[in-house]
Amino acid sequence: MSDAKYFQRGKVQELRSELNSEKKDKQHTKKKTVLKKIVANMTMGNDMSALFPDVINCMQIPVLEIKKMVYLYLIIYSRSKPDMAVMAIPTFMKDVEDQNPLIRALAIRTMGYINVEKIVDALVDPLRHCLKDQDPYVRKTAAITVAKLYMHNKGLVENEGLIDLLRDLLADSNPAVVANSVAALTEISERSENISVKLNTLMANKLVAALNECTEWGQTYILESLMSYVPLEMGDAEMLCERIAPRLQHANSSVVLTAVKVIMYLMNYMTKEDDVNAMCKKLSPPLVTLLSSGPEVQYVALRNILLIIQRRPEVLRNDMKVFFCKYNDPIYVKLAKLEIMFCLANASNVDHVLSELKEYATEVDVDFVRKAVRSIGRLAVKIESTADRCISALLELIQTKVNYVVQEAIVVIKDIFRKYPNQYERIIGTLCENLDNLDEPEAKSAMIWIIGQYADRIDNSEELLDDFLFTFLDEPVEVQLSLLTATVKLFIKKPTAGQALVPKVLKWATEDVDNPDLRDRGYIYWRLLSTDPVAAKNVVLSEKPSISTESDNMEPALLDELLLHISSLSSIYHKSPQTFIHHAKPRQLTSSPVLNRRYPGQNRKPTTLFDADLDDLTSG
Template identity: 45%
Template sequence: MSTFQANLARLQIMKNKVLNVLRKGENFELKTELNSEYRDRRKEAVRRVIANMTVGKDVSGLFTDVLKNMQTEDLEIKKLIYLYLINYAKTKPDLVILAVNTFVRDTEDSNPLIRALSIRTMGCLQVPEVLDYLCDPLSKCLRDPSPYVRKTAVVCVAKIYELDPNVADDYGFIGEVRNALTDSNAMVASNAVISLREISEIDPTRDFWRLDSGTMKALLPIMNECSEWGQITILEALTKYKPRDEREAVTICEQALSRLQHANTSVVLTAIRLIVVYEEYIKNSSTIREYQRKLEPPLVTLLATRSEIQYIALRNLNLVLQKHPEILSKHLKVFYCKYNDPVYVKNEKLGIMVRICSESSAKQLLSELKEYSKEVDVDFVRKSIQAIGQVGVKHQSAADQCSKDLLDIIKTGIEYAVEESITVFRDLYRKYPNRFSDALKPICDCLEIVQAPEAKSALVWIIGEYSQSISQAGKLLEELEPDFLDEEEEVQLALVNSAVKYFLKKPQEGNELVLKILRVASESSPDPDVRDRAYLYWRLLSANPGSARAVALAKKPAIGLKQINVSEDLLKELVSEMGSVASVYHLPSKLFVYQRSKMVGAASSDDIHALRVPHSANGDDESSESQPKEQDMAEEEPEMLISF
């Protein structure tokens, strides 16, 4: 074995040597081609250098040879060389200075494309040594007659501010960008918005981004002329603007309504975000209802797109429904799952369908969900059965149909479907006590099938709760007693509770059983919660059976529909971030977005505590609260505060 390993090591060394020779040979060949007297060869060599750089090969050794080809009229070669410089500028800042004269010369070229390309590249280099040579050309480009050059120059200001804020202040670049907000060209104005917002993120202590009424009026008319990304930028900026009065809010919303028909999904979602946010500034309820009605068609249209976009739309729609539960209530069929939908889309659709389901459409939805329970995907089947129970809990008129469908699923004998159905039946019995007596026998007959702890604990709970109606209740509990210590904690607790209930309802039949279970639970169970529960009941039964009856057989409050909602404060923040990653994760962006400003840093613990509260809309035995873990953020590098 050692000989084999030695030979393998030798082969690896030889392989590395061969690869090094090949690499050296390739770079040597490229070096020769870059210095060729033939233009076509030099052009092809530059292409190969960029191709190697793109796949991760180190071609930094060709820096000076690539620089020699900068002085060319060929726009393609110039673009490729600029890409090369941007990639290696930080590792070779001293050599980048050699290219400065060419950059400055290009900023005065007659071709606006070359002027814009040079100023953009100088800004992207992010090398302090280049900064002194960049400012004068940038000042000229900010006033360039070509809007293409001006729109590039205003974005470059943000890059300069990130590199050295003092330089940006000394040259008055911030004021130039503010003036560009009212530029006659839509591209320049939208890029000015982007630049000022980025600068505000870098240094939020200074009020660079001020959207007043005059600027707002200048931005609204140019949206039709902007590119889709420019429209998104302006809409996002308007989302943060506080209208002076209801009339101004309505004017802005009317402009946003025309964006709902846009082909770009991000434009549509941002327009929806603006309208939903501005509802708080509009007092007229009929106007709000009209806007909500107009939001329905674009939301439905988003579900006809690719699966990935559907998922984002569904996650955002979930937030809208928490704010306006009545929206899309007439479009239930749109959310029916298709056979080729990915699982993540199907799961989101299930949640949406339960939310928008009305009493009149409940039976129709139950029929659809029953079909889903026959699918092959186990996780989707479980969630479909859970949805059946949620519909039954939500609408009393559909409870009987829900029970019938669950019994049909139980009759199939499929283990995971049976287990989930029994778990759902427990919720139905909690919501509607003393109903569905015809389901008790089929449920109890599944005792040997059920293996999952949650399903088994639900079955044991049903046996104990309705032991007076189940003729074989004592026998069923006795079958579980020998394996008591092998069961999970939740099953052991359910057995203790059910044994006590059975004894209190049928003292003569349950006397021996309750003694056995309480003894083994209090003396042999390794779980402290189980032991404490057993001790508690033992003392109650010994000292005061009446108190034990009041505790164990107390009337339980009916449960409500289990739906994961976010807190009101978090919902307001997430709605203002619709269309972003935050609205997909349902978490505020401050928890996972690295702040570029060291003065801002990570979110404070108070912010996290106030905003991390997805919770169940109804008080229930089980808490569905999920709390993301807070971690420290490094000073220099972005670090995910939450693992997704």
């Protein structure tokens, strides 16, 4: 609170006068106070660039606190005053040779932030020297500065051999230096087309040995780098997994999820199924622990868990109850939990899941209730032995007469009819009692499909369809398509009842609508019925392919890729990183004698370079 007094709008002329005051100030207290005022004004958004030459003159003062403020000023205003920024180079060169390692590191770091050509060129030699500095703090700062310099001038970093110096730091005795070197190399490899990180077994083990002494973010960087290690011999993956496993107990969720990603990756190179199962058991407790964190961390964990269980369902097969929704969970957490509950549901735990879903369907949140009702129907399709109980639950929900509940129930009942034909026709009467509640296109389409499919078993099917046809021209296309097909089915099954409706619907579909799909289907039906009624019957009433919930699963190729991006935005969006990061490199499993599965895209050219020279950590 003592610095709050500096946050007052100051006039540039007054600040300049105070900064250049000739009064005695042996401890530089006054200059320090003025610089604090300048930084405070910068923080508030006031333009202080007019003070550039005056602030630069303060660089000579050998006080670390003053240098920090001057360097911060330079970082902010060097872009707008590049010509004046060059005036700071002599002092930078002096500071990088200072006896105080904090000043040496500060000078290097500040130069790395300033994207001015002359300063970038002047940075190379001091940076090369600092990468070999005796002090580890200077070395770790220099390592990150190489990555910053690479963003300004890629060619300069590559031509001056800074990548090789950075690679040498991976064998440094200080874990912080190793972590920063890994972070810099990873950043550079992601931005470069001809540089990539690759590790051999010896270097991978050295990096793992440095984990215990690193900060949590250093551990994350090192674990991330292990994704570029490719086991070549039996036992390599198992040994590395065992050494990484203690990271699963870490307090930082990023470390935990990154460790999970590396272990999931290394499982692909394990040759014994027992070892894979053992590692799966180790993954369960840390993932469950993440669900006791805040809602944001929970959501990230849940989105990653959904990927993991699609590949390795045994990881959380016995932990269904931890995914049951709590009353105070945010809606996004509840919806994510519902997806996982459905994925983990099987014949042994389906009773508990169904009981939970029925309870959720009585909640007040509309989106949550819809998802719960739909999940009940999907359970019936997924697990045949529970279909009867799911139908009973859906009928109970329909009796509530809640509009959106009824409509969701009808949508999923249509899928149940598709999955189990001729088994649940007894409930059609109950469904028909709720026609007045239907106002959503998907629900209308589902009900119309049911009426058309069972037209010969519904006494007044033609009357029900006629009621829907009253608003045919005003309905959405999906409802119009359903009405067209259902009317043709009615005519084929009950020619007398449907002969008055079919001409009317075909005329509307072919003459009064603009949608080409609807018009084309109308012409096809018209020609079939007028030329070959038997063929029309075979086409329209053909046996439908059986449906399953496998279509809900992610495409194998995409799942394979996303599992290599666990703990990233890609795993939360469930989208390939290339779709939202233009320079992102695709990842895939690299061929190896111990790769135990063949994944889609395996024959494509690998993005991580890997050749016989395993001693190289980077290649250009």
